[in-house]
Amino acid sequence: MNITSKVKSLMQGDFFKKIVDSFFGKVASVAFTMLFSLVCTRLYGAEVFGQYTFAFSIVTLLSIFAKAGFDNGLVYYIPKYGNKYISLSLFLSSIISAVIIIISMFFIEDTFVKWMIPLIWFSALEQIFFGIYRTTDRIKQYFFINGFLALILRIALAVVFYFVFEPTAFYVGVAVYLSFVFSNIIYIYSNLNRIKRINYEPTFVKYSFSLVLAAVMSVAIDRIDTIMLGQMIDMKTVGIFQISTQIATFMTMILIIFDTAFAPQISKLYHSGQHEKLREMYVKCTRLLGLIALAALIFLVTFSDFILSIFGQEFPEGQMVLILKLLGQFINVAVGSVWLMLSMTGRPKFHIYGNLLACSLNIGLNFLLIPHYGMNGAAFASMIAIMVTNIIGYILVAKEFKVKVYRFF
Incomplete structure (x- = not known):
């Protein structure tokens, strides 16, 4: 099935309407x-x-x-x-x-x-x-x-x-x-x-x-670097770091939009026994998400300095933060809704363990890197944590649901 056919198949039915609304x-x-x-x-x-x-x-x-x-x-x-x-x-x-x-x-x-x-x-x-x-x-x-x-x-x-x-x-x-x-x-x-x-x-x-621990770890991965920068550096650095982080979330937005509609769909398909349809939907959507994320990565990295300058003359200092954050979020989007696939099908413990590892990595690397590299160190720690947890999640989904999204991985 070619790309055009895949896109058309995804555009049919109520699920696509939910994606559009989201x-x-x-x-x-x-x-x-x-x-x-x-x-x-x-x-x-x-x-x-x-x-x-x-x-x-x-x-x-x-x-x-x-x-x-x-x-x-x-x-x-x-x-x-x-x-x-x-x-x-x-x-x-x-x-x-x-x-x-x-x-x-x-x-x-x-x-x-x-x-x-x-x-x-x-x-x-x-x-x-x-x-x-x-x-x-x-x-x-x-x-x-x-x-x-x-x-x-x-x-x-x-x-x-x-x-x-x-x-x-x-x-x-x-x-x-x-x-x-x-x-x-x-x-x-x-x-x-x-x-x-x-x-x-x-x-x-x-x-x-x-699900609380998994959610706490998820937010901690996203927010702990901001909190630690505020404690270890200063509020101006926090402000610059936050703007770079928010711009990087434009890429994550692609996945969040999809997840908003996909989470209830996972639960419905799983409880109704339509497991093959669930696997097929995950694979098709993840491939499409990966292509969109790649295009967004190229665009945002290319124009990163200009975009940051819109917020004020101080904010281009966060260019490296933005690039590192974008690389981490690219992996996040490219593997798709891995943690939703696990938690919405009665496997929340995998989400907990994955996020616990990522959060521990993030906090540990922040303690090591922020004193020496400031907000760039915090961004690098966040990138590594996001990459690690999502690659692990992808491997778990591939094993649990017997799916392979990409040809070589």
Whole structure:
């Protein structure tokens, strides 16, 4: 079957529609996120943006514990049991969020970080609602709220606060707070018919909790270098590093868009016994993802200096960071949805072990390299961690599902 036939076969049916919805939603989300970063760097400067990024990275990491794997647990269970465990997920996540927020207040000394900590609850709820929307075929609605309305509000508030108040990280934080409150109110209102009485089920909770460590490791791989740079270097470096990282995520966006629609599809095909169709879909889609990732890599590396200069004269310092991050993300996209294939088919332990290895590598290399090479050392550590974990994931999928995506590997 030639490339044209493969593309046509993928474009047929409801799955392709979900991909399209996810594509336009995620593109809008990434575009407006980058616009928010551009506004912050141009108006508030690299140091203030770095201060915000450092605090929000801690919030993002802790919110993984707060959502407790319920977002992916719902993706796995909703095809089988409908809305049965949605209320339980929201209730338990709120309890866990409150505990984490209270404990964090005793251990965190930085005033701004401490002020940002309650965002953990809003962030955790948003991720759980994301799991609900993607599994109930409402990806378009979610991205309209999260990737358009909330971010437009965030950007507008950041601009208004700059001209009305003193341009500090505090007002960037206020803009983020209000956008999260706004989006979560809409999520709750739009899903009132799904939020009913709480049905406690130990099996569901156990399955969801088993995904927490994998999720923590995944976010740690993505955020730990930012946090360590903030502790070991300075906030200006964090700001430059974050912009390079965000640009590199343009390549990852290709995989995220696909995963948004593919995760529920994996669960449905697996539970319905259509294993051959699942294998075929994974192989075709991964080959296409690899080609798109290669084109994106060439384009972004070629124009890396120009793209970074858009954010300000300080940001081309992060060119090597961007290139190293892009190389790591290329491997990530080229192997496809390996960890989803494992976790959505009842094999979450593989994801845990793979991410634990990657996170350990990332932290260890960061400790060794950041003191000597700064943000370039952090980027190299991240690249190695991402490459290693995804190559291992690819080998595991090839073995478990008896598939071979590429001719020689």
